Amino acid sequence: xxxxxxxxxxxxxxxxxxxxxxxxxxxxxxxxxxxxxxxxxxxxxxxxxxxxxxxxxxxxxxxxxxxxxxxxxxxxxxxxxxxxxxxxxxxxxxxxxxxxxxxxxxxxxxxxxxxxxxxxxxxxxxxxxxxxxxxxxxxxxxxxxxxxxxxxxxxxxxxxxxxxxxxxxxxxxxxxxxxxxxxxxxxxxxxxxxxxxxxxxxxxxxxxxxxxxxxxxxxxxxxxxxxxxxxxxxxxxxxxxxxxxxxxxxxxxxxxxxxxxxxxxxxxxxxxxxxxxxxxxxxxxxxxxxxxxxxxxxxxxxxxxxxxxxxxxxxxxxxxxxxxxxxxxxxxxxxxxxxxxxxxxxxxxxxxxxxxxxxxxxxxxxxxxxxxxxxxxxxxxxxxx
Amino acid sequence: xxxxxxxxxxxxxxxxxxxxxxxxxxxxxxxxxxxxxxxxxxxxxxxxxxxxxxxxxxxxxxxxxxxxxxxxxxxxxxxxxxxxxxxxxxxxxxxxxxxxxxxxxxxxxxxxxxxxxxxxxxxxxxxxxxxxxxxxxxxxxxxxxxxxxxxxxxxxxxxxxxxxxxxxxxxxxxxxxxxxxxxxxxxxxxxxxxxxxxxxxxxxxxxxxxxxxxxxxxxxxxxxxxxxxxxxxxxxxxxxxxxxxxxxxxxxxxxxxxxxxxxxxxxxxxxxxxxxxxxxxxxxxxxxxxxxxxxxxxxxxxxxxxxxxxxxxxxxxxxxxxxxxxxxxxxxxxxxxxxxxxxxxxxxxxxxxxxxxxxxxxxxxxxxxxxxxxxxxxxxxxxxxxxxxxxxxxx
Numbered sequence: 001x002x003x004x005x006x007x008x009x010x011x012x013x014x015x016x017x018x019x020x021x022x023x024x025x026x027x028x029x030x031x032x033x034x035x036x037x038x039x040x041x042x043x044x045x046x047x048x049x050x051x052x053x054x055x056x057x058x059x060x061x062x063x064x065x066x067x068x069x070x071x072x073x074x075x076x077x078x079x080x081x082x083x084x085x086x087x088x089x090x091x092x093x094x095x096x097x098x099x100x101x102x103x104x105x106x107x108x109x110x111x112x113x114x115x116x117x118x119x120x121x122x123x124x125x126x127x128x129x130x131x132x133x134x135x136x137x138x139x140x141x142x143x144x145x146x147x148x149x150x151x152x153x154x155x156x157x158x159x160x161x162x163x164x165x166x167x168x169x170x171x172x173x174x175x176x177x178x179x180x181x182x183x184x185x186x187x188x189x190x191x192x193x194x195x196x197x198x199x200x201x202x203x204x205x206x207x208x209x210x211x212x213x214x215x216x217x218x219x220x221x222x223x224x225x226x227x228x229x230x231x232x233x234x235x236x237x238x239x240x241x242x243x244x245x246x247x248x249x250x251x252x253x254x255x256x257x258x259x260x261x262x263x264x265x266x267x268x269x270x271x272x273x274x275x276x277x278x279x280x281x282x283x284x285x286x287x288x289x290x291x292x293x294x295x296x297x298x299x300x301x302x303x304x305x306x307x308x309x310x311x312x313x314x315x316x317x318x319x320x321x322x323x324x325x326x327x328x329x330x331x332x333x334x335x336x337x338x339x340x341x342x343x344x345x346x347x348x349x350x351x352x353x354x355x356x357x358x359x360x361x362x363x364x365x366x367x368x369x370x371x372x373x374x375x376x377x378x379x380x381x382x383x384x385x
Numbered sequence: 386x387x388x389x390x391x392x393x394x395x396x397x398x399x400x401x402x403x404x405x406x407x408x409x410x411x412x413x414x415x416x417x418x419x420x421x422x423x424x425x426x427x428x429x430x431x432x433x434x435x436x437x438x439x440x441x442x443x444x445x446x447x448x449x450x451x452x453x454x455x456x457x458x459x460x461x462x463x464x465x466x467x468x469x470x471x472x473x474x475x476x477x478x479x480x481x482x483x484x485x486x487x488x489x490x491x492x493x494x495x496x497x498x499x500x501x502x503x504x505x506x507x508x509x510x511x512x513x514x515x516x517x518x519x520x521x522x523x524x525x526x527x528x529x530x531x532x533x534x535x536x537x538x539x540x541x542x543x544x545x546x547x548x549x550x551x552x553x554x555x556x557x558x559x560x561x562x563x564x565x566x567x568x569x570x571x572x573x574x575x576x577x578x579x580x581x582x583x584x585x586x587x588x589x590x591x592x593x594x595x596x597x598x599x600x601x602x603x604x605x606x607x608x609x610x611x612x613x614x615x616x617x618x619x620x621x622x623x624x625x626x627x628x629x630x631x632x633x634x635x636x637x638x639x640x641x642x643x644x645x646x647x648x649x650x651x652x653x654x655x656x657x658x659x660x661x662x663x664x665x666x667x668x669x670x671x672x673x674x675x676x677x678x679x680x681x682x683x684x685x686x687x688x689x690x691x692x693x694x695x696x697x698x699x700x701x702x703x704x705x706x707x708x709x710x711x712x713x714x715x716x717x718x719x720x721x722x723x724x725x726x727x728x729x730x731x732x733x734x735x736x737x738x739x740x741x742x743x744x745x746x747x748x749x750x751x752x753x754x755x756x757x758x759x760x761x762x763x764x765x766x767x768x769x770x771x772x773x774x775x776x777x778x779x780x
């Protein structure tokens with residue numbers, strides 16, 4: 001009987017077949033993501049046309065036709081404009097950026113003293129990089145060095161006047177030096193100041209609350225230019241006759257106060273998001289106000305609003321370009337000032353200089369936003385639903 | 386009773402230094418004293434300084450002759466007009482560029498934001514690149530880019546680009562035909578107003594009827610016919626009163642037509658492009674904030690995809706979108722003050738010129754601040770009304 005048993009049991013697994021071409025692989029991907037429907041196909045064709053129209057122009061302008069080195073405007077001007085390029089030529093004039101690079105970085109800082117800002121930049125990077133890496137220990141010491149010692153050291157290094165360093169007036173600073181130093185000090189001042197303002201706004205003392213609300217709302221309601229006008233025109237009026245303020249310092253005060261008001265609102269958002277039980281828990285432990293805030297509430301609140309804080313930093317970094325209005329020359333200002341250099345005036349100069357400045361700004365802002373996304377993921381210890 | 390009284394009589398307080406009420410009173414008094422002290426000191430200094438510089442305070446200077454010209458004047462203004470009028474011209478220019486910028490930025494922003502959520506990979510990437518570029522460079526740089534990078538290198542008026550509808554584009558700006566309203570053209574305006582009023586009425590009736598009976602009425606097409614048709618009818622009836630003043634090309638310049646100056650054009654384009662990137666992110670967050678179950682439930686009810694979007698997703702997304710959208714509108718209005726960098730005469734620019742000419746720094750800055758505060762408050766108020774209409778109506 002056993003020989004006639006027709007039942008059969010598979011003893012080994014069947015080999016897996018590759019997925020059909022219609023659900024995986026490049027063809028399926030194209031089908032799903034590019035030509036899923038009639039509308040999709042039309043959009044894809046329009047998109048391809050757009051890219052095909054813009055990209056070759058950009059590449060040929062920025063790389064193929066670009067002039068990388070040259071002594072003066074002739075390399076970037078067509079024959080009709082008194083240069084060497086054929087008529088109808090259009091390319092980036094990186095030679096202009098190349099020739100003015102020192103100015104774009106340091107302004108009119110004396111050439112023989114430029115090792116000082118470079119040294120500050122190196123110190124900054126050396127202190128910042130371990131600060132940004134979560135694994136490196138001794139964050140407290142690092143933060144003190146970065147936010148307290150470095151500004152003081154940099155101040156004496158950059159301004160000079162002691163230890164045999166020649167004095168360099170702030171009116172000779174410029175370029176990326178101003179952009180970075182303004183925004184660094186602005187960040188270092190606005191975060192604590194904004195936190196204090198936010199705590200004040202949520203304080204139970206009516207007068208302090210009212211003052212904080214008035215300050216925050218008034219500053220947030222007006223443009224930064226008006227604030228800069230205010231500090232550059234009104235501060236001298238506010239002080240006794242004869243006391244003058246450095247223009248750089250005035251811009252610094254304006255930018256910091258402006259950013260602090262925005263920071264206060266961001267931090268307030270975080271404070272409001274902390275459940276009431278945390279405040280009450282701290283109270284029941286017998287903690288005082290500053291202990292409660294410093295040990296329980298703020299660490300949680302600030303962590304919640306990291307994206308908002310970094311957005312404010314990015315906004316402030318971009319806003320430092322407005323000091324141009326009160327005739328200080330940050331990166332954008334000095335690029336713009338060099339357009340009028342007769343030695344380099346061509347149709348391409350402005351575009352090239354601005355694209356260079358845009359690239360530098362973009363690099364810093366994009367870096368900051370990516371780092372904030374990384375931190376957000378790393379610190380994401382709850383609250384996320 | 387007795388025990389309660391005992392409790393009330395002997396509240397075990399430590400030293401009065403630790404009493405929160407006394408401490409709060411002490412700190413607030415301290416702050417007030419410090420504040421008034423410094424204000425008094427500042428006021429003394431300001432009075433001293435103003436006397437030393439021989440500047441009279443007060444707003445009397447607004448009646449003085451301005452003596453400077455303004456390039457864009459939406460209302461009649463000459464250099465003989467008063468300082469006050471110059472500031473008003475600036476304020477109107479600010480409002481014009483802000484409103485135009487807000488409308489364009491909203492349109493571009495919504496398109497890009499929806500594009501970032503598209504199923505289509507290419508469209509999604511293009512929109513992402515747009516957002517990442519414009520979000521990360523300063524608005525002032527975008528303005529300069531349009532002004533000195535794009536518009537300043539356009540051809541001279543002699544070789545202007547010819548665009549459709551008899552418009553021209555060159556170094557000196559954008560020229561388009563200016564409509565000239567003849568006799569009887571007020572009829573067209575009246576017809577337009579009547580058309581809008583009637584379509585509002587029709588929409589209301591149609592809604593009431595649908596609520597009551599379930600019958601639908603083609604509101605969109607009726608309104609379109611009313612709003613476009615009535616003015617057209619009025620145009621024909623009043624004997625074609627509208628003609629166009631076309632820009633004409635002469636040897637060195639264009640004459641006639643309506644000229645949009647490059648200063649306005651670059652400010653407007655830059656603000657629109659820049660703010661659109663932020664609006665796109667807000668729109669994306671808003672649409673993603675509507676849970677997928679809503680879309681699926683609507684589909685299960687048998688709604689078509691257009692109706693799902695219009696009736697279910699967008700109304701819920703708008704609730705998330707409107708508050709941050711308001712703050713972007715406020716930012717755009719405030720960023721319009723960057724006009725001063727390219728010489729478009731907005732509020733900051735004209736008030737700044739007045740301030741420099743008269744030396745009335747305190748009053749000038751005060752006028753600027755109040756004007757911007759009022760603009761911000763008006764924008765917020767309008768958006769709050771919109772928000773209230775969109776907000777969730779709970780039981």
